[in-house]
Amino acid sequence: MSLKSRSLVSINDFTKEEQLQVLELAQSFEKNPVQDILKEKVVATLFFEPSTRTRLSFESAVSRLGGKIIGVSDVTSSSLQKGESFRDTIKTISNYSDLIVIRHPKEGSARFASEVSSVPVINAGDGANQHPTQTLLDLFTINQTQGKLDELNVAFVGDLKYGRTVHSLVMALCNFSCTFHFVSPVELKLPDSVKFHIKERKQKYFEYTKIEDVIKKVDILYMTRIQKERFSDPIEYEKIKNSYVLKNDMLEDTKENLRILHPMPRVNEISEDVDDSIKAYYFQQAMNGVYVRQALMSLILGVK
Numbered sequence: 001m002s003l004k005s006r007s008l009v010s011i012n013d014f015t016k017e018e019q020l021q022v023l024e025l026a027q028s029f030e031k032n033p034v035q036d037i038l039k040e041k042v043v044a045t046l047f048f049e050p051s052t053r054t055r056l057s058f059e060s061a062v063s064r065l066g067g068k069i070i071g072v073s074d075v076t077s078s079s080l081q082k083g084e085s086f087r088d089t090i091k092t093i094s095n096y097s098d099l100i101v102i103r104h105p106k107e108g109s110a111r112f113a114s115e116v117s118s119v120p121v122i123n124a125g126d127g128a129n130q131h132p133t134q135t136l137l138d139l140f141t142i143n144q145t146q147g148k149l150d151e152l153n154v155a156f157v158g159d160l161k162y163g164r165t166v167h168s169l170v171m172a173l174c175n176f177s178c179t180f181h182f183v184s185p186v187e188l189k190l191p192d193s194v195k196f197h198i199k200e201r202k203q204k205y206f207e208y209t210k211i212e213d214v215i216k217k218v219d220i221l222y223m224t225r226i227q228k229e230r231f232s233d234p235i236e237y238e239k240i241k242n243s244y245v246l247k248n249d250m251l252e253d254t255k256e257n258l259r260i261l262h263p264m265p266r267v268n269e270i271s272e273d274v275d276d277s278i279k280a281y282y283f284q285q286a287m288n289g290v291y292v293r294q295a296l297m298s299l300i301l302g303v304k
C-alpha cells in the first residue's frame with residue numbers, strides 16, 4: 001500500500017514492509033540530501049514540548065528539499081494561550097499546510113490531531129506513548145551499524161516505563177526476531193502492554209537491574225535518560241536519577257560490533273569519555289534523522 005497521504009502516529013500504523021520502504025529511500029537521501037522536490041510544499045511543525053533533534057532535523061530535512069516550514073515551538077505564542085481548543089488549532093493549521101508534525105506531552109494527542117486534521121499528521125512524540133519517527137531512524141542506524149535488523153541482541157537501559165522511544169522501537173523490532181534485554185530500576189520497568197506485545201509476537205526478553213549483566217553479550221546498547229519531566233514526585237526522581245552511568249572502561253571485553261545508541265538528549269547516563277570510542281554511535285544516529293525524515297515526508301507527500 002502507498003504511504004501517500006497517510007498519517008504516522010504509532011509505529012504499528014506502518015507494516016514491516018512499509019517501514020523498510022522508508023529505510024530504503026532514506027539510504028538514497030543519505031547519498032543525496034539536497035534536492036528540490038518539496039518546492040510546492042508547506043510543513044507545519046507544532047512542538048508543545050521541548051525538542052532539539054526532532055524539530056530541527058524535520059526542519060533541516062524540509063529545507064534541504066526546498067520546502068517551506070511554518071510552526072510553533074513555544075505554546076505561549078499560539079492562540080491556545082487565549083483559550084482556543086486543540087481541535088480548532090489543528091483544524092486551522094491543516095488549512096495552512098500539507099503535513100503536520102506534532103509533539104505533545106499528552107498520550108493520544110497526535111492520534112486526535114490526525115482525526116481532526118485535513119492533512120496527514122506525523123507524531124513527533126506524544127507523552128510517554130510513542131515516538132515512531134525516532135524508531136525509523138533507530139532502525140536505519142541499527143541496520144547501518146550491524147548490516148541487518150534480525151537476530152540481534154538488543155539491550156535497553158534506563159527509563160523503560162516512560163521512554164516512548166523504547167516502546168516504539170521494541171514494537172518495531174518484534175518484526176525482526178531480536179532478543180531483548182531490559183535494564184532498569186524496578187520503578188521504571190517496561191510497561192506490561194509492551195511486554196504483552198513481545199509475548200504475542202513470540203519474541204524473547206529478559207529483565208535486569210545492572211548494565212554489567214548484559215553489556216558483554218549485546219550488539220546494541222540503547223541507553224535512555226531518566227526523564228525528570230515524567231515524575232509527579234521529585235523525590236522519587238532524585239532517588240533513581242543516577243541509576244546508570246556508562247563509562248568507557250565498561251566497554252572492555254564487549255563485542256566488537258557493539259554500538260551504543262541513545263535517542264538523546266543525555267544528561268549524565270553516558271560519560272563524555274565514551275564519545276571517542278568507535279562503539280559510540282549516538283551523534284551519527286541523530287544525523288540519520290534528517291535522511292529518514294526526508295524519506296518519510298517525501299513518501300507521505302507523494303513526491304517519491
Ligand code: CP
Nearest residue numbers: 051052053054263264
Ligand atoms: N530524540 C529526541 O526526541 O530528541 P529531542 O527531544 O531533542 O527532539
